[in-house]
Amino acid sequence: MLAEGPLSKAEISHRVGSVPQLMSSSVLKSLDQVVFSESKLDAARKAKISEGFAAVAAQSQEGASAYNLNFRTGGRIGPNAFALPDGTLVLTDELVDLAGADDDMIIGVLAHEIGHVEHKHSLRQLYRAAGTVGLIMLIAGDVGSATEDILTQGGGLLALSYSRDAEREADSRSAELMLAAGRDPQALMRFFEVIQKKLGNGEGPGILSTHPPTEERRQAIAAYVETLRKKQAP
Ligand SMILES: [Zn+2]
Numbered sequence: 001m002l003a004e005g006p007l008s009k010a011e012i013s014h015r016v017g018s019v020p021q022l023m024s025s026s027v028l029k030s031l032d033q034v035v036f037s038e039s040k041l042d043a044a045r046k047a048k049i050s051e052g053f054a055a056v057a058a059q060s061q062e063g064a065s066a067y068n069l070n071f072r073t074g075g076r077i078g079p080n081a082f083a084l085p086d087g088t089l090v091l092t093d094e095l096v097d098l099a100g101a102d103d104d105m106i107i108g109v110l111a112h113e114i115g116h117v118e119h120k121h122s123l124r125q126l127y128r129a130a131g132t133v134g135l136i137m138l139i140a141g142d143v144g145s146a147t148e149d150i151l152t153q154g155g156g157l158l159a160l161s162y163s164r165d166a167e168r169e170a171d172s173r174s175a176e177l178m179l180a181a182g183r184d185p186q187a188l189m190r191f192f193e194v195i196q197k198k199l200g201n202g203e204g205p206g207i208l209s210t211h212p213p214t215e216e217r218r219q220a221i222a223a224y225v226e227t228l229r230k231k232q233a234p
Contacts (some may be wrong), residue, residue: 007140015139022138023126024084028070031077031090039071039093046071049096052107052183053089059180060114062087067114079195083113085123098195105194108174108187115173121166167211168220175225179232185225189218 007015039046050069057064067087074080074092081091089110099105116122127135162170175185184190192211 012139019135019138020085020123020126023123023130024086024088026138027084027126028088028090032072035075035077036072036090037075039073041071041093041096045096049091049103049106052103053110056107056111056177056181056183057114059177061118067117069110079199081109081113083117083122085117085120085126087117089113098198099191102187102190104178104184104187105191107181107183108178108185109191111177112170112174112188114177115170116162116166118173119166119169121162121170125162161211167217171217171221172224175221175228179225179228185228186221189221192218 049071053067053069054064057067060066067089070088070090072090072092074094077092079092079094079098081089081095083089091106091110095109096106130138171188174188178187179185
């Protein structure tokens with residue numbers, strides 16, 4: 001329980017402001033305990049992905065320094081990538097393995113995750129998962145195991161999918177950022193086609209279950225890329 005007296009208004013407002021950071025570190029810490037293990041990718045592979053990611057993140061609203069890419073073995077979470085509201089991104093070895101040597105596909109997925117952060121989708125999702133009690137505990141400074149349980153529920157949080165509109169926004173952002181960084185803006189969709197062939201249809205864990213690749217999505221990205229290219233042309 002809390003030992004301190006009532007919080008001042010300034011202190012409360014400061015703590016409310018740091019909720020995204022508190023939530024993010026709490027979630028990553030719990031996932032590290034419950035599902036993740038250390039990445040087994042070799043250092044050169046990690047460096048190349050990090051470099052490509054930094055170039056794309058540099059095109060984002062907040063710039064590259066706002067993002068922090070982490071590598072993990074996903075375990076139950078499988079081939080996946082996700083973003084926490086403070087700009088912490090996690091990429092699993094399993095996803096890298098599926099993409100093979102095609103870095104554009106990996107960076108396209110990460111650019112999509114930047115889109116979720118910029119549009120505050122991740123924050124809203126975590127607020128929903130934490131509920132009022134979890135938020136009050138975070139703000140009160142009682143970031144104990146109960147808060148962590150509420151936020152992660154053994155990784156169940158990651159099984160929540162974003163709305164279709166949120167996906168469309170993140171897809172568009174991926175195309176914009178990839179194009180701006182001189183990479184293939186349709187790499188994200190190529191990735192979904194590849195994994196759909198390899199894994200089948202969205203059964204079990206992994207990015208397919210939280211990000212169902214629909215024909216509608218594919219067409220929307222293709223059309224958006226065409227618009228972007230027209231805008232770029234002299
Ligand atoms: Zn998404």
